[in-house]
Amino acid sequence: MADKCCGPKEELITSEDNKDCCHNNPEKVATKEGDSCCSSQNSFQGIAITTTNSSCCSQSKNKNINDNTTSDCCSQEPKKDLEIKSCCSNKEDNISLETSSCCSNEVKDITNLNATPVKGEKVEYRIHGMDCPSCALTIEKGLTNLIDIQEAKVNYNTAKLQIIGSNALSLDSIESEVQKLGYTAEPLIQNKDLRTYDVIGMDCSSCAKSIENHLNSIATVNTVTVNFSTGKMKVEHENSVDDIVSEVSKLGFNASLINNSNKSSDTPKNKEGYGLITFSGILIALGFIGSYNGVSPLMTTILFAIAIVISGYKPVKSAYYAIKSRSLDMNVLMSAAAIGAALIGEWFEGATVVWLFALGNALQNRSIEQTRKSIRNLMDLAPSEAWIKVGSELVKKPVEEVSVGQIVVIKPGDRIPLDGEVIQGETSVNQAPITGESIPVDKLIGDTVYAGTINESGSIEIKVTKLVEDTTIAKIIHLVEEAQEQKAPTQAFIDKFASIYTPIVFALALVVIVLPPLFGFGTWGEWVYKGLALLVVACPCALVISTPVAIVSAIGNAAKNGVLIKGGTFLEKAGAIDAIAFDKTGTLTEGKPKVSGVEAFTISENELISLALTLEDYSTHPIAKTIVKYAKDKGIQAKNGELFKNIVGKGVQATVNAKVHYAGNLKLFEDLEISLDDVRSKVEEMQSQGKTVVIIGTGQEIMGIISVSDTIRSTTVKALNGLKQVGVKQLVMLTGDNEGTAKMISSQTNVNRYFAELLPEDKVDAIKQLQSEGHKVAMVGDGINDAPALATANLGIAMGGAGTDTAMETADIVLMADNLEKLPHTIKLSRKALAIIKQNIWFSLIVKFIALVLIFPGWLTLWMAVLSDTGAAIIVILNALRLLRVKD
Incomplete structure (x- = not known):
């Protein structure tokens, strides 16, 4: 027999065949088989009792007993279709289960026993078949009519549906309703086995590929994605976290699990200092000097061998697992070159190869970490604890435990821990971490404040409006990390090029080693040495690292200045923009x-x-x-x-x-x-x-x-003049106002041209006209009313993202402050990033080409080959790091 649901003042009474819930002091009414207890207020007054499985109802209910064996009393207008019946509150409308019990007086619709119930929780779906934003609105309206759905949101851009249900949400009914509207819904069940890790030690994308290949060879790992740019690894696995960390360490990298608060539970540090590298270098120097000062060859060889073991242990170990997982990364190439050099008696060359490789990796890791710090610094902006007002006392709580509606007290000089609304006090707040604005903003009662910003003057009390994971700063971090994980077109092309280039040069190295001596063109030692040098040159590290580091640096710089760039694709597009169209109302004007x-x-x-x-x-x-x-x-x-x-x-x-x-x-x-x-x-x-x-x-x-x-906004004229200075040729105003108004505003703002008396669809035509004239067009609007024009333009830019979640979700680039003053900086930064990417690519290719040419005359030594690769990689990284320092 199924248990009934009891409230907090009820206790469980057990009989032979039945369990039922009663209040603390009931007058019990029992039937012959299966007792049921009722409160004294209900006893003996119109209580319906049947012969076998019964329940008691209050006198205020109309009884509806229509089953000889199993019955119950229900509300005045019940809709019942049960074989075993139970009584529910008069708020229930529809019950269609074979076996059911009523627990909450808010249950409205239970349609399928096998459906997945979600009580007050979010469920997400992927929607297929939408071809315009109005489809999303249709689905929202259709679903909100279902009585067990509290809220339905459809994002057209991501094709995601988010449902918040009441107490008994049926997944089948949602899918059925969506299908009736002409679309299909695919549940996005959150996978508890999917975890995110920080990985330290990767110095190019081939390292990421090696980790992916190695983990994919493990039976308990279902999926794995490693992103070199952000140093993040997402793994869906059934084995323990320690097992994953151990497997990654076999390849020579350090991994640690990231917890839900977006902060690594134990952020790994690259503890491999320069001590061993220095010691190895000293041994090589002693061996080199000894070889010219009468020291026995055996002793110098031992010194070089020890140096090879010290500096080469990690790359050889990583190479072993890379080969095992069918990867051809730089560790394999460098290890083969060092071991090959030792086998042909070139101990000094072999030791120099691994030492330069180790030193280069250490320098690369240190440089790359600087780019990743831009995001970690964002994470550290919001404090981890907040002072909560409880009555007349202040209690310090972790921000994760603070709920919406609680009162937080912020003293002068403190950072604001959560998004909220000022309910007491006045102050000025430095919002630079969110909007990039250098001038503090005055905050009065009723104004919104953001987590991570700094309370500069007065003490204030705020009412929390968002949980820690929903704050504006949390969304910025999430969006920036997603942006850095997306490959720009240039990066995708180079990665594909490198994946073809490396195996080809590796095969060519084997041909150089084997064929010439077989046909009598020189000695084996000579051609093996050239082949080993070619192996080192086959590593395209500098080339593949040239783009992602530049993109990560630029996106990090933009985020620090209050601009969200959604990915490398949009960064590249922004650099190519030569015409910008502005909506007038709310963009150029207040x-x-x-x-x-x-x-x-x-x-x-x-x-x-x-x-x-x-x-x-x-x-x-x-x-x-x-x-x-x-x-x-x-x-x-x-x-x-x-x-x-x-x-x-x-x-x-x-x-x-x-x-x-x-x-x-x-x-x-x-x-x-x-x-x-x-x-x-x-x-x-x-x-x-x-x-x-x-x-x-x-x-x-x-x-x-x-x-x-x-x-007109006070910043408009300055911003437009700044855009002209950075090389934007056409500044265009789009407005629905009459010709006279448009002409006056255009003369005051110094735009090149204007389109007046436009409907929303006419703005799209204006964008298309600019594109037909050969311009790469960006559209600047509020992200909502101008959605068609934003979508039509080559680049959509939304203003005021700090106040609107929609703008943050829909636009390609978001200006967090509600003004245009950061737009010239964005265009300047994007163009600088494009220039640096091109510089890095050409530099990497030229260095590689020169190294290839010098191999065959025998002018390129192994240590020079290593230096050309690791040295070039360090140079392109340092060049990309300049983007972190680009200022307004």
Whole structure:
């Protein structure tokens, strides 16, 4: 028999055949077989009891017993289809299980016993078949009609559906509903076996490939992805974490598990210092000097052999596992060269190869870590603990334990631990970690603050609005890490080139070693040496590292300056942009109208504003709110008005001092048949300047006019001039306003051209026109209303990402601050990154080509080959690191 569900004040009473839940002091009513207990308030008053499996109901319920063997009493309007019945609260609507019990009074729909129940948790699906953003809206609306769904969100760009259900969410019903709408839903079940690790010691993408191949050869590992750029490894495995760490260490790398708070539980340090490398170098130097000072060849050989063992142990061990997993990485090539050199008696060459290789790796690792620090530094911005207000006391808690709605106290000078809303106090906050703005922002009650920002002056209390994993800084870190994991087109091409180049040169080295001496062209020792040098040259380390380090550095620099670049692809696109189109309202302008002029005709200016305040105070129109705010800011009081009336599309009216007054547009006063000869020309002139004009008057006269206009952002002109300086040829404004307004704004902002009177779809046509003229076009908007144009442009740039999650999700590049001042820096950084990538690629190829040419005349020694490879790699890394220091 199935147990029933009990509330906190109930205890379990057991009988022979049945278990039921009762309150602490019930008067029990028992049947012959299977007891059931009811509270005293229900006893003996309309309680329905059947002969076998029974339950008791309150007197307020209508009984509905329609089964001779198993029955129950239910709410007044039950919908039941059960073989074994149970009574639920009167909030239940539909039960369609073969065996069921009612636990919560909020259960609304249980449709399938085999469905996966999710109680108040998120479920994600991949949606197939959407071809435009309106499809996403259709699915959302369709699903929110299901009674057991609290919230449904569909992201068109990622094709993901996120469901938050109530107490009994059926996956089958969701998939069925989506299918009815014409799409298919694929559940994205979170895999608990998928873990993320930090890996230390990788110095090029071939190392990452070796780790992947090795772990894929283990039966208990299902999938593995290693990203060299970020030093992250994602593994789906059934064995223990220690086993994975051990397997990675066999290849010569250090791995550690990253916990849920985005911080490594035990961040691995590359503890391999320079001690052994220095000692090995001393042995080589002693052997080299001894060979010219009468020291026996045996002694110098022993010194070189010890040096080979010390510096070569790690690469040889890694090479063994790389070969075992069918990888051909740099460890294999260097080990083969060193061992080969020793076998042909070139002990000094072999020792020098492994020593230079070890030194080069140590320097590369140290340099690469600097690029990865940009993200780790972001993680450390938000404090790990917060002072929570509990009554009159302050309690320090880890941020992971703080829930939404709790009150956090932040003292002057402290970093803000979580996103929240100021509920007490005033201060100024340094938001540079989020938005890149250098000037602190004043925060008053009701304003939003972000985790990781610095409270500079007053003590404040905030109400937490987001959990630690949902804060803006957490999303930035996540987006930046995702961006760094994505390969840019250039990087993808080079990786593919290297995967073909290395085996070809390796095979060519074997041919050089074997064929010439077989046909009598020189000695074996001579050609083996040349073949070994060719093996070293076959390692394309400098080439494959040339792009990812530059991209990681540039994305890290941008994030530090309040700009999110979603990946290397968009970084490259930004560097190629030569035309930028701007939405006018809210982008070039503030998007908030202000009173720009007051002109009184028959009364004083203050009297006119007072009348306007009286008339507009009850209106919800944005223009009316602007006038009301203006009047209140000036300290002007409203008059006594009555009989307020809204005149749709024209204005408002009210009776003031027993006389009807009006505030509205020209059309309103034309209908009143008032002479407008003197006023009309002024109004039309103002309208041609992009202003909205409100006329104040009575049925007999015009008392004055108030003009309202949107103002250009203080940073707009500076930002546009900065874009011209970095080489953007075309600056274009797109607006739905009339020609006069567009012309005035364009002259004030110095844009090259404008498109006026545009509908949203017309903006798309404007973007296409620019592209047809041969321009690479970026579109700058708010990420929501301008979605079609953002999608059509070569690059979509959203503003104000710190305040809108949508902008962070939809755009290719996000300016976290709500202004354009970081846009010139973004374009400059992108172009600098492209230039450095090209420099690195050409430098790597030229060095490799020179080394190949010098092999056959016998001019290239083994140690020179190693130096050309590791030295070139270090140079391209250092060149890429310059991107971390690019400033505005």
